[in-house]
Amino acid sequence: MKRRLWSAPLALGLMLTAPVAWAQQATVTMQGTVTASNDQQPLPGVNVLVKGTAIGTQTNVDGRYSLPNVPAGSTLIFSFIGYNSQEYKVGAGTTANITLAPDSKSLNEVVVTAYGIKQERAELNYSAPQVKGSELVETRQTNIVNALQGKVAGVSITSSGGAPGEGAAIVIRGGNSLDGNNQPLFVIDGIIMDNSSFTESTAPGGGSGFNGVLGRSQANQNRAGDLNPEDIASMTVLKGPAAAAIYGLRAANGAVIITTKKGTSGRATINYRTQFSVDEVSRLPKLQDRYKQGNLGLFDAGTRGSWGPAFQPGETVYDNLGDFFQKGKSWQHYLTVSGGTDRSTFLFSGSRTDVSGVAPTSLYDKTTLRLAGTSKMTEKLSITGSAQYLNAGGRNPVQGPGLFGGAGATWSAC
Structure with a gap:
């Protein structure tokens, strides 16, 4: 009787632990080669990751990879910059040769640099950050210059005040003159637009116009603020020498290239x-309320x-x-x-x-x-x-x- 009582729990334990031991052992080592679909050349540095886990590796200089401890039935994700990611379901085999297709959206991205000329971003040897028109609309700013605030590195936006329609000054990579015009050149569909109606003070990019007769300053508007944000397809900011090389001395302070929307068929x-x-008004200065107006x-x-x-x-x-x-x-x-x-x-x-x-x-x-x-x-x-x-x-x-x-x-x- 004792032998039968001991054997029953032992058999039950073996039945319960067998699936766990089998699941732990059901792993495979996946290997193969990753190539590009356009030229069939091996791709080094491709990320190979087991979906939902931290198990992963990268391909070597020959595009080969070897990934151990891959659970059976899992999914491998192959990803590489400039190419579309691809998933592979692990089956009975241990070899998976993958071909990645180029991401046409990222590789064919073009930037309008000057006079309506479009160039692929990968071919540019200078910085040309671009802001899409939809990003400008999302800011809900009536002045497109204010809409650039915080969207392009090295660009400083200064509003002349809080009154309706007041202008905004834009300075790229700091001011070049203490008492002159630091505004960049604005170009709309290849046509140069004058944006210099905003009168600057001795501080680069700051201040409003000054009325000498009254001894008071009067707000000025910048002409770029008159544009309809919904008309803009993109804005490209050219900085320093890159702008001057294209537009000459007028763009010594940089250039803002604006491309407007066209109709669609x-x-x-x-x-x-x-x-x-x-x-x-959010805050006002605190005033005394104990005494009346004096002399x-x-x-x-x-x-x-x-x-x-x-x-x-x-x-x-x-x-x-x-x-x-x-x-x-x-x-x-x-x-x-x-x-x-x-x-x-x-x-x-x-x-x-x-x-x-x-x-x-x-x-x-x-x-x-x-x-x-x-x-x-x-x-x-x-x-x-x-x-x-x-x-x-x-x-x-x-x-x-x-x-x-x-x-x-x-x-x-x-």
Whole structure:
């Protein structure tokens, strides 16, 4: 009886542990060669990874790999930069020769560098970062210069203020002049655009224009801010010598190459987008609320005449600074119509922007209309044309200390 009682648990234990031991031993060593589909040459440095695990290796200089301890029935992932990843299901065999196809999207990426000339990024020997139009739209900025903030290394964006429609200065790799123009050259579809209406101060890329008669500064707009963000296909930033080599001395501060959208063949499509935003002053300086207005400049330590008499209990204390500001509102509307045939395409776009600022009576509005078309005359000849209407204006309060400018004010002739 004892032998039978001992044998039953032993048999049961063997039955329970047998599948575990079998699962642990069901591994194989996979090996093979990875080649490129376009030239059948071996690819060194290809990552070979067991899906869902940390088991992996890389191919050697001959494109060969050997990966031990691969669980049966698992999946191998072969990945390499510039090629499409491929998966392989491990079966009964231990050899897997893989062919990777080039990733046409990454290899054929082109960059517009100058005069509408397109070049493959891999062929460029200088930095030419590109920002797609969809990335600019996602920022929800009405000024495309502000939309570049934080998207390109070495590019500094400075807004002249918070009033509606105020300009923005762009400086690439720092300023070259202390009291001159540090703005890069703007080029739209091969046509140079003047963006120098933003008047700079002695600090590179900062400040607004100065009105010498009133002793106050007045906000200026930059002309690139008049463009419709929905019209832009891409923006390429050329820095330093790369820009000067193409456009000459005018691009000594760099260049911003803007490529606009063209129509697409097929049935006409209509896209409409609108957005609404509210602006509000987040912080205000803390003011004293114990004394009334006193006599300016007649300070008396004994009577405190400069502060005025103290507020009486229950007397109304007005918040003139807080009551001055209001909530700013912004409405933006964008409409795009595109269509055409295999030989001719068209694109029509329109936008309308209405902004009221946080300061009373501050307003800004912008209207843009654009019509572009492309016609393929022959296999080697095509004609592209576009026409654009821009109308922007606003009303902003003057900025600064006042008529006499206070201490340290600088006067200049108009």
